[in-house]
Amino acid sequence: xxxxxxxxxxxxxxxxxxxxxxxxxxxxxxxxxxxxxxxxxxxxxxxxxxxxxxxxxxxxxxxxxxxxxxxxxxxxxxxxxxxx
Amino acid sequence: xxxxxxxxxxxxxxxxxxxxxxxxxxxxxxxxxxxxxxxxxxxxxxxxxxxxxxxxxxxxxxxxxxxxxxxxxxxxxxxxxxxx
Numbered sequence: 142x143x144x145x146x147x148x149x150x151x152x153x154x155x156x157x158x159x160x161x162x163x164x165x166x167x168x169x170x171x172x173x174x175x176x177x178x179x180x181x182x183x184x185x186x187x188x189x190x191x192x193x194x195x196x197x198x199x200x201x202x203x204x205x206x207x208x209x210x211x212x213x214x215x216x217x218x219x220x221x222x223x224x225x
Numbered sequence: 226x227x228x229x230x231x232x233x234x235x236x237x238x239x240x241x242x243x244x245x246x247x248x249x250x251x252x253x254x255x256x257x258x259x260x261x262x263x264x265x266x267x268x269x270x271x272x273x274x275x276x277x278x279x280x281x282x283x284x285x286x287x288x289x290x291x292x293x294x295x296x297x298x299x300x301x302x303x304x305x306x307x308x309x
Contacts, residue, residue: 149268165271183266184233187263189261190261
């Protein structure tokens with residue numbers, strides 16, 4: 142079966158996010174004072190071939206741990222949907 | 226009311242995504258041949274103060290169009306959740 146994975150990789154809440162801070166300040170400059178606490182991470186989509194959802198999730202989590210996320214600074218969240 | 230917005234900004238399907246292509250190749254090197262079609266974009270979370278959800282969505286879409294996404298190369302998707 143083929144699955145599409147949607148992965149969010151975000152900086153840990155405990156850490157500063159300088160890119161997000163800069164964007165939060167910019168919101169004021171474009172007249173959007175109501176927007177705050179901007180945090181910026183990565184959104185990754187990929188296709189994975191696997192026998193079942195559990196096996197697909199295992200492969201995607203391996204990919205996150207080895208390649209896509211730096212677990213010292215980021216956490217990740219995976220959601221899967223069958224496409225066939 | 227306060228809303229949390231979750232925004233995905235992704236490269237348009239019609240465009241090459243060189244970062245995603247590079248990561249797709251790397252998957253083979255770490256033994257994950259089953260993973261393909263990696264595409265990499267941004268995931269952004271922010272808080273927005275607004276009278277209702279429609280008004281919150283309008284503010285967030287303005288922020289996306291003016292600052293967060295480059296609509297020539299990227300599309301964006303917004304989801305909102307009330308937090309109070």
